[in-house]
Amino acid sequence: MKSNLDLVNETDNFPYYEDNPEKYTKLRSSYWELHLRGGSGPRGYMPQYVFEKFFEMPWVAAWDMDFGRKTLTPGPGCQEDIIRQELEQAREKGVFEVLKTGWRNELYPIYGHNDPSEKTISMERAGSALFGINSYGVHMTVYLNTTEGMKIWVPRRTKNKQTYGGYLDNTVAGGLCTGEQPFECMIRECAEEASLPEHLVRSNAKPCGTVSYIHIRDERAGGETGLVQPECQHVYDMEVGADVIPKPCDNEVEDFYLLTVKQVQEALAEGQFKPNCALVLLDFFVRHGILKGENEPDYIEIVSRLHRKMPFPTS
Structure with missing residues (x-):
């Protein structure tokens, strides 16, 4: 089973000079x-x-x-x-x-x-x-509050997807192309991946900062290994009601599951999530007071590592 710090180390796995020159x-x-x-x-x-x-x-x-x-x-x-x-x-x-x-x-x-x-x-x-250039993306966590507590919509990537096939993902995520604004990219991805209408996203999605890391790719990413992938993800939250149900719209998502926070944490510990999606969820848990100093011994290290300073110019 993986600890939360293990999840961070797995994604932000380019070494730091200060730790080991x-x-x-x-x-x-x-x-x-x-x-x-x-x-x-x-x-x-x-x-x-x-x-x-x-x-x-x-x-x-x-x-x-x-x-x-x-x-x-x-x-x-x-x-x-x-x-x-x-x-x-x-x-x-x-x-x-x-x-x-x-x-x-x-x-x-x-x-x-x-x-x-x-x-x-x-x-x-x-x-x-x-x-190995710095790339950018958008990730959104769609959740609802129920009488049983918070639940999160989690998709499973199709098994034949080139990168991380069959892994769990954030509710909606995608790459940010040249000239595209993050929020407009999020609206496009919501329609393409989860069949979420534009008016719903524009009215309810909230920008919540960024998550950044430098990842060295392994075989799960598909293709060559050892490639450096510095990334900065624009992060969004969207609370919805029980009537909003994401549905696959393209060939990238197999299905969506409505999971409790405990179920998401268990899936994270079992390594079921795409590595960078695990970081976005940890950031979500910090923001919503689920992950805190009282229940996470590596809290300070985790929070700081979710926002790595990049060695390249950013937008």
Whole structure:
């Protein structure tokens, strides 16, 4: 059985320098940094073996590579086009499983620092983990208060879903594309995944902050392992009445279950939830006074770890 801190460690599993400088330095040295021309600081971390697979292909454009510092920067031309062309070529050649099976034709943003000269550029969603860029999403917990106490609507992902098939999830969740506002993304996902009408969501969904972490992917995520996935999730709550029943609308959700808080906690301890969804639920429990210092010995560590400071520019 997993403790709440185990759930945090499983998701926010990129080491902290302060905790273990030797482990952090060794791992960091195994990744290449994605940089952008005219920018300052890294935008993502690419594993050595991913770099080597890209390097084995004929590059479609010039890249500036510093083998001493292990930095990778798009060369002259449109940086967005250079990255897109490399990913398209890798997909055509079947180099990476995440591109073969996960191509979405959706764009994720790569933000610059707070400098007007640094334009936001975009990257195909399926390639974001190869380059290790910071990605964004929305997660909402839909719940109701009953005479038996609080209950939470929990979906199960379809078993054939590429990532975390068969795992439990947050009521509604999805990736935030370039130019999309978090709340509008949430409304879209509510309709697509749970058949929740727009007027209901606009009237009742409440923004509750963010959850952030840096995750190193394992085989459950599908495709290549060891990919760095820094993520920031915009978190929402929505209290509903007994007449509101989420229903699957696309092929991503198998079914919805109305679970008590105790049942959700048991499923978390059994590892039934997608890892990052576990963090969103822990944040929900903190916010609603279910998880607190009196009943959780690792309370301070858990609360602080739900909001990791990112090493890359954020929106």
